[in-house]
Amino acid sequence: xxxxxxxxxxxxxxxxxxxxxxxxxxxxxxxxxxxxxxxxxxxxxxxxxxxxxxxxxxxxxxxxxxxxxxxxxxxxxxxxxxxxxxxxxxxxxxxxxxxxxxxxxxxxxxxx
Amino acid sequence: xxxxxxxxxxxxxxxxxxxxxxxxxxxxxxxxxxxxxxxxxxxxxxxxxxxxxxxxxxxxxxxxxxxxxxxxxxxxxxxxxxxxxxxxxxxxxxxxxxxxxxxxxxxxxxxxxx
Numbered sequence: 001x002x003x004x005x006x007x008x009x010x011x012x013x014x015x016x017x018x019x020x021x022x023x024x025x026x027x028x029x030x031x032x033x034x035x036x037x038x039x040x041x042x043x044x045x046x047x048x049x050x051x052x053x054x055x056x057x058x059x060x061x062x063x064x065x066x067x068x069x070x071x072x073x074x075x076x077x078x079x080x081x082x083x084x085x086x087x088x089x090x091x092x093x094x095x096x097x098x099x100x101x102x103x104x105x106x107x108x109x110x111x112x
Numbered sequence: 113x114x115x116x117x118x119x120x121x122x123x124x125x126x127x128x129x130x131x132x133x134x135x136x137x138x139x140x141x142x143x144x145x146x147x148x149x150x151x152x153x154x155x156x157x158x159x160x161x162x163x164x165x166x167x168x169x170x171x172x173x174x175x176x177x178x179x180x181x182x183x184x185x186x187x188x189x190x191x192x193x194x195x196x197x198x199x200x201x202x203x204x205x206x207x208x209x210x211x212x213x214x215x216x217x218x219x220x221x222x223x224x225x226x
Binding site: 033035042045093095098100101102103104 | 218
């Protein structure tokens, strides 16, 4: 069964540095998402992306965040200047729209 | 605004016992409803979904859930729990408009004892 793949599985970054999290959604999916899960807390919606533009974004997704689909297969989340509170597990998901989202295994981001 | 409440933070059951995990939602209309399971260090795996139609939905691993509109609930059940079911369970509401973004509850951690 096709899967959403995320790299790296664990990213350690110094505070203030830029970080890019990468995702390869399922190939025939059209909607792409990023979610965040701070340790011990619930999964929170960050942003959805469709037709090469952001569909919706949450309050968490401020100017420090950006997303991009640089080619036909990758979907990236960039954090421009990381803060300690950005430490979390970041999940990528994809779907065909009105179908369940399929999630990757996540990238654990640790900010030092 | 959408919200999901999972009132039980942690549940412990004996292997072979029945299980019910509670989920209540707040949404302006009939939402899409989902249960996902997360094993330690893993991603979120879809257990089952409700979009429309039959209010009792069957999922993978022997799980089922029932949508009760009058109670705004979507409780997850399993008649006989296996040790491998130990995990974190998340209920989620999907926004029927736009990109169907998901809003998750805080999760219920299930411990299974022999």
